[in-house]
């Protein structure tokens with residue numbers, strides 16, 4: 282049974298044009314004028330865009346003594362309601378645990394997914410076994426590895442572990458992703474504020490200044506360069522981290538940067554709120570920043586030095602946040618945003634003129650599809666691509682409220698924000714999953730998305746590295762000191 286989307290304007294990362302889109306089964310079969318199909322979807326007045334891809338989400342993440350409350354079930358419903366058709370989760374082996382064993386746990390967790398999903402594999406410890414299993418992980422369709430430079434005593438890795446495993450990424454055609462914050466300095470600053478009796482959520486932000494992020498981003502980029510791999514810096518929140526990325530890109534390094542919708546639109550004054558719960562709900566790492574840093578992130582998206590807008594969706598309930606009532610270090614780090622990413626970015630980005638519609642598509646879908654090596658299957662309105670499509674109504678309005686959200690938590694960090702621009706329909710692999718406010722997707726319909734390794738970028742980088750490698754000097758005997 283085919284479907285045809287008629288009367289809309291197709292908006293891709295490159296251009297916009299009036300056309301019908303024919304879907305047969307799970308794929309786009311034709312794009313053109315006067316197409317017909319068994320079922321007609323009216324898109325008059327709407328934009329027809331590639332479904333959103335969120336490369337940074339943590340459904341049911343075991344973290345800081347608890348588990349994030351949005352599970353794969355609720356997070357993927359929130360995704361579809363917000364126009365996102367693919368999410369990427371992070372598989373987190375415990376230190377000492379086999380990567381493949383952790384993968385089995387993540388596979389079990391994902392069976393309730395409503396949309397397509399993939400994983401990044403975290404490197405949380407280092408050994409010959411991890412080195413070996415990294416290749417097996419790539420064979421299983423995961424081409425990215427994640428490194429936490431923060432969360433000392435938990436997920437944090439050191440420079441030696443990063444360098445060795447970045448070298449391994451280079452060998453097997455994988456790309457490292459990095460949470461860039463200097464975990465040692467953060468731990469010292471946290472202790473400093475606790476010693477002074479500053480125990481509230483505001484101290485979370487005080488103890489993670491932009492410098493800890495800028496330093497770590499720069500270090501990760503330099504280590505990646507020495508190892509000969511591209512690198513992707515997650516949740517870039519501030520100018521020093523953006524500056525490190527920008528500088529590296531100008532020098533020709535393959536470095537990518539991902540700001541979050543939260544950092545673009547919410548600022549650090551939120552942590553000074555009188556209500557402890559209000560402030561604690563916004564605790565995430567890195568923390569929200571001031572206007573100057575937000576302007577830098579927007580400029581990065583405009584100029585192309587930053588490529589992706591994600592959410593780092595990691596939603597904890599107010600009750601979970603209260604684990605840190607006496608000590609801000611125990612407030613589970615993380616906020617939600619899957620349902621709000623596209624509408625808020627459209628409202629604050631496209632409607633204000635900071636971004637064009639095509640740039641909107643690029644930063645919410647197409648760029649990350651290319652970076653993760655799943656383009657043009659995902660991230661494209663193209664014949665042969667998966668029919669992951671959002672029919673976007675630019676005039677639809679709503680006020681964001683936890684009372685009407687699909688996320689399982691009891692609040693939204695975007696509560697009260699008025700958005701103009703919402704998905705009328707979200708279509709995932711040809712199936713209408715969300716329509717006019719109603720969830721239609723079936724639990725478990727989401728599929729694991731295999732992502733092949735990156736031969737082109739790695740070939741280019743390794744050829745260049747080989748040319749640049751210092752060569753030993755072959756000295757003739759007569760030029761050697763006597764007696765050697």
Ligand SMILES: NC(=O)NCCC(=O)O
Pocket residue numbers: 339460564565566567593595614615616
């Ligand atoms: N970002 C955050 O605060 N929580 C999720 C884990 C991470 O990405 O660092």
Ligand SMILES: [Zn+2]
Pocket residue numbers: 460515516566567
């Ligand atoms: Zn992180």
Ligand SMILES: [Zn+2]
Pocket residue numbers: 337338339593595
């Ligand atoms: Zn994260």
